[in-house]
Amino acid sequence: MTPNQEKWLMIGSPVVLAVAIGSVLLGVMRVRATDSRSDSAAVVGDFAKPLPVEVTVLGELAAPQISDSYRGVVVASKEAELAFRRGGRVASIEVKEAARVRQGDVLAQLDASDVEADIDVAKSQIAEADAMLGELVAGPRTQTIEAAEAEVRRLQATVELATATAKRQQSLIEVNASSYQQLDDARSAVDQQKAALAGAEQRLSELREGTRKEQVAAQRSRVDSLRARLRLLEVNLSDSRILAPFDGVIAKRYLDEGAVVGPETRALRLLQIDPLEARFGVSPADAASLTPDQKVVLTCGQEKMVATVSRIEPEVDLMTRTQGLFVSIESDALRHRSDTKGATGDSVCKLVPGQTVSISLSSVQSSEAESAGQASGLSDQLWVPLGALSRADRGLWSLFAIVQTDAGDFEIERREVQVLAIEAELARVGGALIRAGDRVVSGALHRVTPGMKVEPMR
Numbered sequence: 001m002t003p004n005q006e007k008w009l010m011i012g013s014p015v016v017l018a019v020a021i022g023s024v025l026l027g028v029m030r031v032r033a034t035d036s037r038s039d040s041a042a043v044v045g046d047f048a049k050p051l052p053v054e055v056t057v058l059g060e061l062a063a064p065q066i067s068d069s070y071r072g073v074v075v076a077s078k079e080a081e082l083a084f085r086r087g088g089r090v091a092s093i094e095v096k097e098a099a100r101v102r103q104g105d106v107l108a109q110l111d112a113s114d115v116e117a118d119i120d121v122a123k124s125q126i127a128e129a130d131a132m133l134g135e136l137v138a139g140p141r142t143q144t145i146e147a148a149e150a151e152v153r154r155l156q157a158t159v160e161l162a163t164a165t166a167k168r169q170q171s172l173i174e175v176n177a178s179s180y181q182q183l184d185d186a187r188s189a190v191d192q193q194k195a196a197l198a199g200a201e202q203r204l205s206e207l208r209e210g211t212r213k214e215q216v217a218a219q220r221s222r223v224d225s226l227r228a229r230l231r232l233l234e235v236n237l238s239d240s241r242i243l244a245p246f247d248g249v250i251a252k253r254y255l256d257e258g259a260v261v262g263p264e265t266r267a268l269r270l271l272q273i274d275p276l277e278a279r280f281g282v283s284p285a286d287a288a289s290l291t292p293d294q295k296v297v298l299t300c301g302q303e304k305m306v307a308t309v310s311r312i313e314p315e316v317d318l319m320t321r322t323q324g325l326f327v328s329i330e331s332d333a334l335r336h337r338s339d340t341k342g343a344t345g346d347s348v349c350k351l352v353p354g355q356t357v358s359i360s361l362s363s364v365q366s367s368e369a370e371s372a373g374q375a376s377g378l379s380d381q382l383w384v385p386l387g388a389l390s391r392a393d394r395g396l397w398s399l400f401a402i403v404q405t406d407a408g409d410f411e412i413e414r415r416e417v418q419v420l421a422i423e424a425e426l427a428r429v430g431g432a433l434i435r436a437g438d439r440v441v442s443g444a445l446h447r448v449t450p451g452m453k454v455e456p457m458r
Contacts, residue, residue, distance in 0.1 A: 050409065050410065050453040050454050050455040051447065051452060051453070051454050051455065052454070052455045052457050053402070053444070053447070053448060053455070053456065053457065054441070054442045054443055054444070054457055054458075055402055055439045055441060055442055055456045055457065055458060056384055056385060056388060056440055056441075056442040057438070057439055058382040058384065058434060058435070058436050058437060058438045058439075058440065059382055059436030059437060061382075061383040061384065061385075061426060062383070063383060063428075064383070064423045064424035064425075064426050065362045065424070066362065066423060066424070067360050067361070067362045068282070068283065068360070068362075069358055069359070069360045069361075070280045070281065070282050070286075070325075070358065070359050070360075071280075071356055071357070071358045072278045072279050072280035072281075072325075072356065072357055072358070072359065073278070073279055073354065073355075073356055074276055074278050074329070074351050074352065074353055074355045074356070075277050075278070075279055075353055075354075076248075076271035076272050076273055076276065076277070076353045077272050077273075077275050077276060077277045077328065078246055078248070078271070078272035079251075079269070079270065079271050079272070080245055080246075080269070080270045081268075081269055082107065082108075082242050082245075082266070082267055082268040082269070082270055083242075083264050083265055083266045083267055084108075084110055084239065084240065084242065084263065084264075084265060084267060085239035085263055085264070086110070086239045086240060086263055087260075087261060087262040087263050087265075088110035088111055088112070088240065088260070088261065089110060089111045089258065089259070089260050089261075090108065090109075090110060090111075090255055090256070090257050090258060090259045090260075090261060090267075091109045091111045091112075091257065092108065092109050092257055093107070093108045093253065093255060093256060093257060093267070093268075094106055094107055094108060094109075095107050095108075095250050095253070095268070096250065096253060097250055097251065097252065097253055098249060098250060099249065099250045100247075100248070100249050100250075101244040101247070101248060101249070101250065101270070102244060103244055103245065103246050103247050104243055104244060105243065105244045106241055106242070106243060107243065107244055107250075107267075107268055108241070108242040108255070108267050108268065109240060109241045109242075110240040110241070110261075111240075112236075112237050112240035115233055115236045115237045115240065116237065118233050119230065119233045119234065119237065122226060122229050122230040122233055123230065125226050126223065126226045126227055126230060129219065129222050129223045129226055130223055132219055133216070133219040133220060133223055136211045136215055136216050137211070137216055139210035139211050140207045140210070140211075144207060145204070145207045145208060148200065148203055148204040148207050149204055151200045151203075151204075152197065152200045152201050152204050155193060155196050155197035155200050156197055158193045158196070158197075159190065159193040159194050159197050161193075162186065162189040162190040162192075162193045163190050165186045165189065165190075166183070166186035166187050166189070166190050168186075169182050169183040169187075242267055242268065244270065245270070246270070246272050247272060247274065248270045248271050248272040248273065249270070249271055249273055250268055250269070250270060251269040251270065251271045252268065252269035253267075253268055254266050254267055254268065254269075255267045271353060273352075273353065274330070274331045275328045275329055275330045275331065276328075276329040276351055276353070277310065277327065277328055277329065278298060278307065278327045278329060278357050278359070279324065279325070279326055280324070280325040280326075280327070280359055281317065281320050281322035281323070281324060281325070282322055282323055282325045282361065283321075283322060283323075284316055284322075284323055286361045287312050287323040287325060289361065290309050290312060290325065290361075291309065292309055292310065292311060292312070293308060293309060294308070294309045295307070295308060295309075296308070296309060296327055296359060296361075297360070298327065298329070298358070298359055299357060299359070299360070300351060300355070300357045300358075305329065307327040307328060307329045308327060308328045308330075309325070309326075309327050309328075310326045310327060310328040311326050312325055312326070313325075327359070329351060382428065382429055382430070382434065382436060383426045383427070383428050383429075384399065384426065384427055384429055384440060384442070385425065385426060385427075385442050385443065386422070386425055386426065386427055387442060387443035387444075387445070388400075388440050388441060388442045388443065388445075389417075389419070389427060389429075390414075392414075392416050396416045396417065396418060397416070397417055397418070397419050397429070398414050398415060398416045398417065399414075399415050399417055399429070399434065399440040399441075400412050400413070400414060400415075400441040400445060400448055400450070401413045401414075401415045401434070401438055401439065401440050402439045402440065402441065402454060402456050409453055410453065410454050410455065410456055411451055411452060411453050411454065412441070412448050412449065412450050412452045412454060413450060413451075414450045415431070415433040416431060416433060417429040417430065417431040417433070417434055418431055439456055441454075
């Protein structure tokens with residue numbers, strides 16, 4: 001390359017480079033101008049076209065369900081600390097912990113040989129007293145009465161003989177053939193025989209009349225007393241045993257054989273686990289919604305089961321401000337599987353006393369709001385999504401209602417409302433400017449303004 005060529009190359013290269021850069025910049029500016037004009041046209045087109053908005057029709061949203069969950073403790077429906085009522089030596093304990101028993105089963109016994117011996121003696125005494133009472137009630141036998149009559153006749157003859165003897169002695173005295181001593185002996189014999197005859201006649205009369213009522217009554221009382229003593233001994237014998245008062249399971253064994261115990265010493269603890277009970281503390285409002293024998297669903301882990309309301313405490317606990325709710329859980333209660341199950345897919349929650357379960361009580365939030373609306377004189381109380389509310393003046397809120405114009409278009413109109421309640425992402429509103437059937441924008445309120453043309457979409 002010649003020096004002149006090198007000179008022109010050095011001078012021309014910057015010029016060529018500058019020209020190329022200018023061409024590129026000019027092209028970019030032209031493209032941006034074209035895009036700007038396109039965007040402006042699009043914006044104009046968008047403003048001319050109504051904005052699609054999601055709407056909610058007032059009156060179609062149902063009142064939300066309010067659910068209160070409570071956790072409770074599973075307890076035995078019955079429990080008893082069993083003890084001997086009398087002291088003695090423990091002869092046997094028939095059961096151990098976890099043993100299932102039936103009502104009336106013998107669970108434990110004391111050595112009661114002394115009481116059994118006393119019972120045998122009392123029975124013998126009662127038999128003797130009963131025999132004597134029977135004899136008194138039956139009265140004397142015929143043979144006894146006849147013997148008494150014979151004795152009376154014998155004594156009558158003896159009296160007649162003594163009387164005749166005394167008369168002969170009197171006659172002999174008159175002729176000085178006897179002494180006065182012999183006459184006195186004869187007269188004394190007459191008196192003695194007459195006295196004996198009177199006694200025999202009294203005994204005969206008594207036998208003929210039978211036993212006196214007072215004697216019979218006294219003997220009856222003695223028999224009753226002996227029988228009462230026998231019952232007392234039998235009670236002592238019964239107190240030497242512990243019987244199961246209801247069906248259940250042994251929770252605790254406190255004694256072993258051979259122990260010497262006193263009265264009221266605990267021996268066993270018995271629980272009735274069929275049915276079990278669950279104890280909850282619920283709010284007075286939830287307690288008022290329940291009734292005895294009502295079916296409820298309990299949750300244990302991932303399992304659900306049906307239980308029955310057994311009773312509701314009538315007063316509010318001053319410490320917890322709750323009411324006691326007791327539900328009965330039968331062993332064959334219908335169990336519902338939850339959506340999430342264990343690995344086997346068929347596990348069932350095994351309830352035992354002391355375990356915890358939960359209950360969920362639902363109610364519809366409507367009555368309080370309706371009362372508030374009626375008190376305030378508002379015409380409608382309707383549920384809307386929280387996203388449909390926009391803050392207004394004077395503590396009020398507003399909705400963006402969609403109204404149809406005379407031309408058939410739809411545009412936004414602001415309407416002030418009062419919020420009466422908020423529950424579960426919904427608000428209950430009321431006001432004179434809204435009524436059931438109105439359509440309102442349900443969300444994205446930042447995109448709309450009053451008077452804007454919109455296209456309602458459901």
